Amino acid sequence: MARERTQLFRDVIDGNIPKRVPVCVSFSIEFAIQYAGKNLAEAQWDTGQLEEIFDQICRDFYSDLLPVNAFRFPSFYKLLGARNFVMSSNGFLQHPEVEGLLQEEYDDFIASPYNCIIEKILPRLYTELDTDAATRALALAKAFKAFHDEMGNAVMIYGRLNQKYGYADINLFAGFTEAPFDFVADQLRGFKGISTDIRRVPDKVEAAVDAATPLMIKAGLQPFASKYNATFIPLHMAPFMRTKDFERFYWPSFKKLVDALAEAGHPSYLFVEHDWMRYLDHLYELPAGTIMRFEYGDPKLVKEKLGDKHIISGFYPVALLKTGTRQQCIDKAKEIIDILAPGGRYIFDFDKVPITLDSLNVENARAVLDYVAANAGY
């Protein structure tokens, strides 16, 4: 089974028409914990329960790729005193608006981004690193120990689940990085900060984004090149900017990043958040075979403009799984597949990861996934 499923994805990536549309959905760790009836905060801390929790998702929801993937655990964020990833009162880990770099510090970052990150930004984002050298070293060591323990545990679980359920042997999360502008926005200046900076200090923003680009390329490189292992890049700010600003501040460095990864043999797997219909001509320019998971927009237009060159995914509205009837949900899947599947280069996925159990009606989700698995043959 694993071999057959792997072939589905390989065909899509190679530009051949697969036997069937591959299904690649994933559920958040929060969804999985709630589905298993466990306490959200506890189970993220006590990751010994994780295998049993993830197993229930694999057992009950059809996917050709492992449908769970968690990489942010509260332990190491808490040990660092993180301000950029914080748990809310109900145990939901989120990214609040943070300012890791002050506006007057742009020049420091531009002159030496790496030093600036180490000396100024990390201590500001992680309160436990804002101490004397010895305490800071210890805090960092503890956090890294926790990080490696958690990730080691998670990766072992993924391996066992892959075997048990016979999932495809390709990896869309083999690397992880951010578009340089998104990095500057999300971690350094905040959504509000960057929005004002592009008007107040546009040249500095441009220079900072350029300075961040080599770091983002480095972060996205994987140890080995394989066209079946992608680097994941979740995109963020572009739809919230004017096209003019996008073209100046966002696009050039982002294109450079994806090009550099492609040159090194790593395809990019983009989460095209929100609505990018204004930017389809830009997206077309990315290296052939870039995998793009769309949230909103017009699937027809995307297929028409990008379908011959790139691999399209997403668009299936999770919101409908909550409010629609079973039949409506299945009809929607059929509608989207009819648009996107012809000619291959399509992977079925939801428009976004269901983040909590109440984001959808479980029966609807199952019905849709089973429908696609049984009916989306070529």
Add this chain to the structure above:
Amino acid sequence: MKDWGEKEKELIKYVEQLDEENVLKLADELLNAGMDPLYLLDLVNEGMNRVGKLYESKDYYIADLIMAGLIFKQVLGLDKMIAQFQVGQINKIGKVLLGTVKGDIHDIGKDIFRGMLEANGFDVMDLGVDVPKEMFLKKYEEYAPHILGLSGVLTTTVDTMKEVVDAFVQAGVRDKVRIIAGGNHLTAEACRYIGADGFASDASVGVKICKEWMSCAGGQGAIHHG
């Protein structure tokens, strides 16, 4: 009244173009030359309306609205404006109690909405993020707002918003306040499920709804049917 002529148009234009430096310079100049702060506020509001139109026509995006909010705040922070505000309370058109519901710590949408409400003459009490329903109720009793604004980004907040509305029903005050839900994920169906009186996935639409409510019912929910 003194005729300010071209300067008025210029100020409106600078606001429309989100030209922070020139807005502040000219506003300061006009105030120092004796312009009534309330009149200046009208001009700035006119510029802000144009910003809103540019947003609707997709010439401006959220990043631009954030800049607009910041400019507005700074105009209000000019010495002569502060003095005016301290002396005579400007007639507010309504009171809004606002917060991001429990479980969600996002504040950008809420802050944009707040800025636009204030720019449109509302008095806003902002409870921040991750606000439990008990806090909404408690502050409702203290502040007696005309409108309750529930904000959220996470899709799960549909249920949380419903819990807040239910808490207001149980406390017997649901009919005394209009409730608007705000968030990109909201739909008419979700709004009905929540039991809110209106919803907006866009701050400017939300402000329009609030203004309509205030103008047609004195804000007291006279035509409320939730």
